[in-house]
Amino acid sequence: MPDQSTLLRVEHLRKVYESTNGDVEAIGDISFTMRSGELVCIVGPSGCGKTTLLKCLAGLLRPTSGLVEMDGTPVTGPSPAMAVVFQEYGRSLYPWLTVRGNVELPLRHKRLSRPARDKLVTDAIEAVGLAHAARSHPWQLSGGMQQRVAIARAIAYQPEVLIMDEPFAAVDAQTRADLEDLVRELHTTRKISVLFVTHDIDESVYLGERVLVLSASPTWVQEDLTVDLPPERDQITTRALPRFTDLRTHVYDQIQRAKRGQTVAP
C-alpha cells in the first residue's frame, strides 16, 4: 500500500547503453521513493551513472527496464511535474534571451493569463535575488548568478519536484555556499520537493533530509540515509556539529567502499 504522500517512486530501474563494442550497464537496479516536500540528495562515486539516473527520472532518457512513477502515473517523457536544473548553466540558458525571457520561456505554452505569467516570472526572479538583473542577458552575469537564473526558471514552472544535476559543480566555493543556502531556503519557505544529485559528500549531508548513496556502476542504492540534523541549517554552525561530521564520515566511508566494490548488490 503506497504512502498517500508518495511523490516519486522508482522501481527496479535499469539502464543499458547499447553500442557496437558491447552493451554498457550504467544502472543496475535502483529503487527508492520520495515523499512530497522532501529534499533528497543522491551521491555516489564518479561515473556511477548519476546523470543517467536523473535523465531517466526526468523522462529525457528511456530506461531499459523498471518503472518511474510520478504521483502514481508512469513517467514516459518529460513531464510538467518536473523541472530540471542542469550542471552546465552556460549551455542551458539561452544567451539571446534576457534573464526574464529565459524564465518566461517555459511558461509560454502553459495556459496562463498575461498578468499571472508575469507575476510568476517576477516572483521567481525575486526569489533567487536577481530582481536587479531581470533585463540583463545571462552572459553578462557571473556563473553563480546564471545558475540562479536557471533555478528561477525551474521554480517559475511550478513543478512538483525540482531535479538538480550537480548544479553547483562549476561555481567557486563561496558562491556554492550561497547557492546551497538558496536551495535550502526555497525548500523550506516554498515547500518545494528537491532531488539533488551531487558528487560532493559535504554538500549532500548539508542540504539533504535524506541521502541516497549509490554504488559504483552498474548502480544500485547502497544506502538510504536519513539526515537527522535540525531543519534550520547554517554554513558555519551546522557544518561544525559533531553529528554533521559523523554523517559525512559515514557517507564518505560508504563511497570509498562503493569505489572498491566491497558491497554486494541486494
Added chain:
Amino acid sequence: MTTHTGRIGYRSSPGWRLGRRVAAGFLYPLGLPFLLLVIWGLASSSSTNRFFPGPVTIFEAFRETWVGPAFVDDVLPSLYRLALGIAASIVIGIAAGTLIGLFQWLRELLEPLLEFFRAIPPPVLIPVVMLLLGITDTMKVVVIVSGAVWPILLNTIDGVRATDSVMSETADSFQITWWERLRFLVLPAASPRIMTGVRQGLSVALILMVISEMFASSAGLGYRIAYFQRNYLIAEMWSGILLLGLVGVLLAATFGVVERRVLRWYHGIREVNRA
C-alpha cells in the same frame, strides 16, 4: 616587470587618447581613399590614355549620367530587382535550410541534389530562365536567387544542425512546443551562421544583378554599363562602376546595422570572453 612597463606605455593622457579616437574613427577609414584619389588625379592629369580618365571627369560624368531620369529608369529598377532577389533568397534559404537541417531524412534525400545545383554557375542559367520566363523582371530576380540562395541555405542547414545538446535537452525537459523551439532555440542558435550566409549571398546577388542585365535587356545598371563600354563612353562607364561600388558599400553598411542588432547577444558574448 616587463608587462608593467608595457602597460604604462599603452596608457596615455586623455587628450592624446581622444585624438587617437578621432583619428581611428574618421581619418583612418577616409584617409586612404582620399590619398588614392589625389594620386589618381595627379597620375591621370599627366596621362593621355583615354581609357583612364581623371577623377574630375568621372565625377562630372557621374552627375550627368545618373542624376536625373537615368536614376528612375535604370538605377531604381535594378535596385528593386536586387532587393527582391535578396529578400527571396533570404526567405527561401532560411525556410528550406531550417527544414533540411531539422530532418535528417530530408537531408539525406536532398544532399546530392543540392551539391549538384550549387556547383552550376548561375550565369549559365540565364538563357534557360530567359526561355522559360521571357526577358522579364521575374527572370532577373530568379537569376539573382539562383546564386544568392546557396550560401544562405547551406549555412542555415549547418547552423540548425549544430543546435547545442544541453539547450535541446532544456527545451525537451520544459516541453517547449515545436514552434517555440524553432522561434526561441533553433533559429536564434543558428543566426550567426545564417548571417554569415546572408553576407556572402549579398555579394553574389549584386554580381548577378549586373550580369542578368548584361544579357538581353534594355534598362538597368548592368545594361547601362555594358552600353557605355560598347560605345566607348569611357568616363560614363567608369561612373557606372563607381555607382556599383557605392551600392555595394551601402548594402554592406545596411547589413552591418542589421547584423549588429540581430547578433547583439553573440557579439556581447565574444566581448565578455575576450575581456
